Structure formats: C-alpha cells, structure tokens
Amino acid sequence: MRNPYRSQKIAYAFLLLSTLLIVVPVGMIVVIIIQKGLPAMNWQFLSDIPRQGMRAGGIFPAIVGTLYLVTGAISFALPIGLLAAIYLSEYSRDNLLTRIIKLAIVNLAGVPSVVYGLFGLALFVIFFGFGASILSGSLTLGIMILPVIITTSREALESVPASFREVSLSLGASKWQTIRHIVLPNALPGILTGTILGLGRAAGETAPILFTVAAFYLPQLPDSIMDQVMALPYHLYVISTQVPNVDEKIRYGTALVLLAMVLFMNLIAIIIRHKFRKRKKW
C-alpha cells in the first residue's frame, strides 16, 4: 500500500529543492560580486575618470553615461508605451488588427537584444544619420523596453475594476475624463512598476548600445546628445575581455555598481507594488 502522507512529504521536499535551486545561484552571484567588488569601492572609484589605460582610477564617465542612456530611453519609451497601452486597453476593440498588435508586442519582448542593437545601428545611426550618439543609444534602448512598458501598463489599466469606469461615466464624465481621473491614478503604481523594470533592463544591456553609442574609452562627459558616452555594461565588457591585466577588484567593483543600480531600481518597484497592495481594497 502506498502511503499518501509519505508521497506528499517527498513532493514537498522536491518543491523546496527546486525553489532553493533558484535562490542559491542568485544569492551566490550577489555574494561573490559584493565580496570581490567591495574592496574597490571608494569615493575615487565612483567619481574619477579611468586612468592608466583603465587599469586604475574610477568609472565616473560610465556611471554618468548609463544614467543618461536610461533617462533618454525612458523619456522616449514611457510616453509612447503608455499611450499605446491606453489605446489598447481603453479604446481599441477586439479585432484582428488589435490582436495582431498585441501578438507583435509579446513577440517584440522576446527579440534578442543584439537584434535591437543591429536595428538601432541601421535605423538611427545610419539611416537617420544620428551617428553613434546618446540619441541613437537611447532610442534603441527605448524600443527594446517598449514591450515591457506596454504590457505592464496595459495589465495595470485593465486591472482597474470596470465598475469604477461605469460609475464615472454614469456621473456624466466623458471617456477621457474617466481615464484621466479614475483609471490612470488607480493604474499608476502598476505603470510605475513596469517602467522601473524597463529601466533596470535598459541599464544592464550591452548589445543594444554596442553599435549605437558606447565608447571604448572616453574620459570626459558628453556635451550634447549627439556625443558618444561610456556605459557601465560595455565598460565592464571592455575591461574584462579587451584590456589585459586589469585588477580583479576593478572589474568586480564595476559589476557591483551596475548590479546595485539595477537591484536598487527593482527594489523601488517592489516597494511601490507592496504599498499599493496594502492600500487596494476593492
């Protein structure tokens, strides 16, 4: 006779094991990077330009470059993504066209980032003649994170109860007033979460900026959006593979800064979502 209690225990053990299998590598990555990168952390590392062929000095230009790129990407992707999400969730009817659009967005999210890089090179750098510049890089990153922003925003908008819309309309509000005053404020936390996740992704990707903006070595800050910049992920790639004899702690220090930046953004997203969950009561 089989003992159901025992098989439950075995199943439980396997579930726990698989969960741990996910957690352990993540934890190990974080721990190792902190361990090896922390010794490099000091004010000079964060605020100085790279020196001695990137074997000493700091990574300030790369930090600034990444911040510029992320800001540029979001100021392009958020308005467009949000408007598209509003259209898809509030205005469009369910027909073949909108279904194709939604399918396209889902697939766009799965396109490898190096493909976005090539696309940005062809369209922005060459065709529009923006050259390798912050503008080209930001637009490329923006297009890459558009699907995330559209999808999360659409989900946030659609999770606002239909009854709120009905009441608002029944009080004589127009459709746009209803969206503006009722739907958007209630969807805002979800939209912000998606935006921040998009930011994190934009900050961490190397391939899309490789051909469109990233400078190998540029120890000064950019003057305009038509300039190239250094960026953290690409800098990390360069000092890890292209420049011989870079001190390990500089490489891990750079990785730590990048990781901290991305995790910090994810943390904000988690906090916003948590706050909202507590408040939400419908």
Added chain:
Amino acid sequence: MTKIITNGLNLFYGKFHALKNVNSGFGENRITAIIGPSGCGKSTLLRVFNRMNDLIDGVRTEGEVVIGEKNILAPATDLVALRKKVGMVFQRPNPFPLSIYENIVFGERIHGDKVKDDKLDEIAEKSLRDVLLWDELKDRLNEPALRLSLEQKQRLCIARVIAVKPDVLLMDEPCSTLDPNATQRVEELMRELKNKYTIIIVTHNMQQAARVSDDTGFMLLGELIEFGNTETVFTAPSDKRTEDYITGRYG
C-alpha cells in the same frame, strides 16, 4: 407630471430580444418600483434611461424614450447632459478609492469650470446633509471612502449622484447588500428624496416595493406586464401572472 415616457420600447442584445414593446410613464416626485424575476430585464430597462447600455457592444433599441420632452434614444443626444440629469445608484456600493470628500465633489470637478474650493465645500456639505450623513462624517471628510460601512458607502454613492443635481434617480437594487436595519434607513431616505426627484427603483424584495413605492411595474421575460398604482398592483392586479408572482408562485 410624467417625467419619463417610453413608447414602444424594444431592446436587443444582438439577437436576444430583452425588452419587448415597453410602454410606461414614470411620475415626477414619485417612487416607481420595478419588480420581476431574475433576468426579466429590470436592469436593462433602467440602463436605457441613462443610455448605459451604449457601453455594451451589439445593443440595439427601437421606439422612443422621452425625458423632458426629448427622445433620449435619438443619436444626437448629448450623453453627458443626459447622465447629469439622470443619475444612477448601483447595486454594490462602489465609492472610488478616494477620500469621502473627493467622492462627493467628483462630478463637480468634472463638470464645473474652474471650481472654487468654497463652492466644493458647499456642495459636499449639502449633498451629505441630503443623505443624512453630514453629522456622522463632517469631521472625517478626508478619510478614505473605502473605510466606511456598507450602508455609509451606499449613502455616499447617493450623495455623489445628488451632487451632480439630477432630476431622476435610478436605483438598481440599492439595498440588496445591506442588512434589514440599514435597508429601512435607506428606504426612509428615499421617501425624503422623492420630494425633489423622480425615483425609479429595481428591487427583488416585494415588501420593499410595497413599502416605498407609489407606482409599481411588473416585468416578465422582457415584457412590462403590469404597471400602475402600487396598492392596486399588489391588491388587485389585472393580470393573472402578476398575481402569481406576488403570491410567490414564480421564483
């Protein structure tokens, strides 16, 4: 005075014939109850009067619904103006996740141009007084409305509608989520409100219809079988089916 008149009103959800040749007249300063078994078209009829059925794809109406001398089914009808005049209270109390105050002044913020704060305060106080909530809530106006009790929420929803200054109040089973005591108090409120409004209430509760309404309409399978003075409908209905329903022979 008759406020709302329906002439040969038919409504179709796609192919489904949900309202069949409804002819009726709803009196000003009267409460008209609409009763009938589930699925007979009560809510559908109510939602014709503020054109909320427009939100549903594939709805088609025929005939005439005259409110204040205008056929509101006409395509050129100004829906914003109509919905300001014909307010609706829903079955589930559904305040917005905003403060009590912001719930009440929502309509004014939407409709008023350049609203001044003291005007908003005035509207909030007046509307809350009208639903007998002012004394209870006057010190809590900035609290979230979702924290109120069910009865308070439903009163607040009524206040929110009243703040828009409608002529007609449509109420779709407004007490069905309330306990008997709260129901009684909301019914009292309705009796007070009828001096200023034309009230139409959908209810499953026959005692409630008998208690609060002046007129009653009985619907069955999309038809308005009986319509008239509440006392007559309940004591001497002209149609056998009305009698069967009232005496409890239908679900």
